[in-house]
Amino acid sequence: MKPDDFEMFQQLLRQRSGLVLSRDKAYLLESRLLPVARRTGLKSLDELAVAVRTKKDETLLRAITEAMTTNESSFFRDMKPFDQFRNFILPKLLTSRASQKSIRIWSAACSSGQEPYSLSMILKDEAAKLAGWRIEIVATDLSSEILEKAKAGVYTQFEVQRGLPINYLVKHFKQRGDKWELNPDIRRMVTFREFNLLTDLSPLGKFDVVFCRNVLIYFDQQNKAKVLNGISKQIPPDGVLYLGGAETVLGVTDKFRPVEGQRGVYELTAGGAGSAARPAATPSFGTRSTLAAGGR
Numbered sequence: 534m535k536p537d538d539f540e541m542f543q544q545l546l547r548q549r550s551g552l553v554l555s556r557d558k559a560y561l562l563e564s565r566l567l568p569v570a571r572r573t574g575l576k577s578l579d580e581l582a583v584a585v586r587t588k589k590d591e592t593l594l595r596a597i598t599e600a601m602t603t604n605e606s607s608f609f610r611d612m613k614p615f616d617q618f619r620n621f622i623l624p625k626l627l628t629s630r631a632s633q634k635s636i637r638i639w640s641a642a643c644s645s646g647q648e649p650y651s652l653s654m655i656l657k658d659e660a661a662k663l664a665g666w667r668i669e670i671v672a673t674d675l676s677s678e679i680l681e682k683a684k685a686g687v688y689t690q691f692e693v694q695r696g697l698p699i700n701y702l703v704k705h706f707k708q709r710g711d712k713w714e715l716n717p718d719i720r721r722m723v724t725f726r727e728f729n730l731l732t733d734l735s736p737l738g739k740f741d742v743v744f745c746r747n748v749l750i751y752f753d754q755q756n757k758a759k760v761l762n763g764i765s766k767q768i769p770p771d772g773v774l775y776l777g778g779a780e781t782v783l784g785v786t787d788k789f790r791p792v793e794g795q796r797g798v799y800e801l802t803a804g805g806a807g808s809a810a811r812p813a814a815t816p817s818f819g820t821r822s823t824l825a826a827g828g829r
């Protein structure tokens with residue numbers, strides 16, 4: 534690929550999704566964008582670069598951006614954050630939100646849905662305690678294509694073998710041919726929405742818990758800070774943020790600090806809490822599910 538074409542794609546991707554692509558990743562650009570070029574009736578990346586420069590076609594730009602996202606995910610990824618949510622955060626919320634009986638959770642780069650569905654399954658286990666509560670799990674991603682897969686809730690044998698405890702597979706999935714389909718009661722607990730983390734986060738409303746895992750790792754410092762500072766405004770002073778194992782707030786923002794002894798979990802600092810509002814009982818969009826003890 535010509536150096537100025539590489540730079541053009543590099544800039545485009547940073548601007549549209551936050552993805553930072555170093556020179557040594559040129560092979561990735563080639564392998565992922567050639568199919569986009571072919572689907573558009575173009576023969577090569579040279580032709581694709583010309584099309585981008587001359588046509589300014591939004592559909593094409595979106596296809597390029599989506600093709601370059603990494604959608605790797607798995608149920609209960611890294612397990613510990615989900616155990617931590619179940620054993621520490623959820624019991625705390627059950628006490629602190631007892632008068633509102635309302636909890637909002639955001640899976641901020643949900644990919645094919647394993648993250649928000651893992652949270653649904655945990656909440657389903659606690660249905661007896663949550664009877665009468667309004668629980669909302671909002672799951673967003675930049676990629677419309679991956680969101681379609683997430684909404685469908687259909688996974689391969691390989692995907693359900695990675696991290697999903699066997700009792701959850703038996704309890705919450707039906708086998709259809711060589712695929713596994715998630716039961717509707719778990720699917721209905723999640724509201725999916727296309728959303729770019731680089732934009733204004735306020736239309737999503739406030740959240741008690743945010744999972745923003747394994748996405749900031751692809752961003753530069755400036756965009757990491759922008760997203761983290763944005764999230765700090767969307768959670769109440771006692772809200773929590775989960776980041777991926779290779780991600781941190783340290784050296785990026787002073788709005789969050791690590792929760793002592795809980796790897797990957799972050800809370801607001803006094804400065805961060807200063808810019809946050811108290812829990813929003815009113816979501817600005819989406820539906821809420823009421824968890825009935827016996828399932829719905």
Ligand SMILES: C[S@@+](CC[C@H](N)C(=O)[O-])C[C@H]1O[C@@H](n2cnc3c(N)ncnc32)[C@H](O)[C@@H]1O
Nearest residue numbers: 550602605606642644675676729730746747748
């Ligand atoms: C590696 S997956 C992480 C999925 C899940 N959070 C996990 O930890 O398993 C990263 C996801 O971030 C999404 N993504 C990348 N840039 C984004 C942006 N600017 N806004 C929203 N989502 C983005 C990608 O489409 C992809 O699905």
